[in-house]
Amino acid sequence: MAGGFGKRRFGIGIVGAGMAAKPHALALKALSETVAVRGVYRRDAAARHAFAAEYGFPEAESLEALLADPETDAILVLTPPNARADIAAAAARAGKHILMEKPVERSAKAAADIVDLCAAAGVTLGIIFxxxxxxxxxxxxxxxxxxxxxxxxxxxxxxxxxxxxxGYYDKPGRGTLAQDGGGVLITQAVHSLDLMLSLCGPVAEVQAMAGTTGLHAMETEDFVAGGMRFANGAWGSLTASTALYPGDAETLVLACEEATATLSGGTLTLAWHDGRRERIGEAGEGLGGGGADPMAFPYHWHERQIADFVSAVTEGRAPRSTGRTAMGVHRLIEALLASAREGRKVQVRRMLSEIDGPLPAGTILRFPGGHPYEPIVDFMVVEIPGGEIGLAVASGFHAGRIPQILPAEASGVGGQAPDAQWLAQNWQHWVWPACAARDVEVLESRAL
Structure with missing residues (x-):
């Protein structure tokens, strides 16, 4: 297992060195006082040599050599999505932490497999957002x-x-299901969708349309529009496209009780209901990668994220963007495309093992059952007089029975709601041992 860095610099090995590698390389150079690049591996030897020479990084002749280096604490995976699963598995077996470009994989299921294998190996998985x-x-x-x-x-x-x-979609694999897993949603808008979820919380339900405009010849979607209903009751709308020449900065608007907040590129504007106006953030950032040049943005955001990841591993905490938190955007994209494909509203799946934070009273946990007469069993989080929390059977033959009281350590800090990760790790002892934690679905609250 990587760790115990002592006074040496944190060692990172780079795997893959394609289009997305430049801001990472510049960020790593800026962090050179605390981070050492142990090697760069890319199958194309000429491209590997050119990249390593440009940034003054050492080369690694193979992935195995990079992982065998005792001073490689983590690997930075910059390959296309279809090449990541085997790399992540090898790194996890070697006890190396992993920082990976978005998305985790091409599908939510494949992404969950990587998240699970890293958790089982006890290595940190960070995702670049x-x-x-x-x-x-x-x-x-x-x-x-x-x-x-x-x-x-x-x-x-x-x-x-x-x-x-x-120059972009004409390149082999671009915009294909086999390499990228999709089009504008999973490759471009995924950044803005992840940011939206980190600020607004999970989306409960979507209804969308998606397609390919006449401006592109590609397998997957280059235009998506849809409506969203958030778990907190907020309403939302989404438009994402790579067909809107010349391209402009992405814009996220939050209409809140006290003010409307607008994030356009890296700039935050606040319009307070009392008439005040504030402007916060970087100016002159251009399109942030929204135009014809996907890399037209500064490297400082990557520098901050890599620094956070290194600090997290060193301190034994979770980084701000993990494989588990990335599952939220994978589930949202999955629901948007399913809605467009099927022409109906679709509920966004939320799995217990992928949620951080407390589960409020009324939350339903749906367990695949182990009995032929009860293939699905729902449990509800309930408050019990006296300040305790519990789980009550909410469906099937045993619905309405006396709730099972959870131990005190199940509660999140300062609250009477159970912590999702505690339940994900301990529910077998209290609830329903007939399924895997990743199969437990979290549904919206309802009355018992």
């Missing part, structure tokens, strides 16, 4: 957490980007 590390996003997150803006009532997200056919 650098939009969380912009100044405006950091400030907005802090204000929402502090309650300064009040509840969120409505959300709009627009990702009006442009990618040309020639």
């Amino acid at each position: 650098q939009h969380r590390f912009r100044d405006g996003a950091i400030r907005l997150k802090a204000m929402l957490d502090a309650g300064d803006l009040g509840p969120i009532h409505a959300v709009t997200l627009s990702v009006p980007w442009w990618r040309p056919q020639e």
Whole structure:
């Protein structure tokens, strides 16, 4: 297992060095006082040599050599999504922590497999979502957490980007299910969707349309529009496209009780209901990768995220963006595309093992049953007189029985609601031992 760094620098090995590698390389150079690049591995030897020479990094002749280095504490995976599962499995077996470009994999199921194998191996899995590390996003997150803006009532997200056919989608594998897993949602808008979820909480239900415009010849979608209903009751809308020449900055608008917050690129604008106006964040960032050049943005957001990941591993805490938190955006994209494909509203799946934080009273946990007469069993989180918390059977033959009281350590800090990760790790002893934790679905609250 990697760890015990002592006074040496944290060692990172780079796997893959394609289009997305430049901001990572610049970020690692900026962090050179605390982080050492132990080697760069790419199957194309000429491309590997050129990349390593450009940034002054050592080369690794193989993935195995990189993982065998005792001073490689983590690997930074920059390959296309279809190449990541085997790399992650090898790194986890070697006890190396993993920082991986988005998305985790091409599908929610494949992503969950990687998240599970890293958890089983006890290695940290971080996912690159650098939009969380912009100044405006950091400030907005802090204000929402502090309650300064009040509840969120409505959300709009627009990702009006442009990618040309020639030089982008004409490249082998681009915009295909086999390599990328999808089009604009999982490759481009995934950053903004992840940021939206980190600020607004999970989406409960979606209804969407998706397709490919006449501007591109590609297998997957380049235009998506839809409506969203958030678990907290807020309503939302989404438009995402790579067909909107010349491309513009993505914009997220949150209509809150006290103010409307607008994140456009890296700039936060606050329109307070009392008439005040505030502007926070970086100016002159251009399109942030929204135009024809996907890499037209500064590397400082990557620098902040890599620094957070290194600190998290060193301190034994979770980084701000993990494989588990990334599952939320995978589930949302899965629901949006299913809705577009089937022409109906779709519930966004939320799995117990993928949730951080407390589960309020009324939350339903759906367990695949182990009995032919009860293939599905629902449990509800309930408050018990006297301040205790418990789980009550909410469906099937035993519905309404006396709740099973959970131990005191099940409760999140300062609350009477059970902590989701405690339940994910301990529910077998208290509830229903006939299924895997990743198969337990968290449904919206309802009356018992």
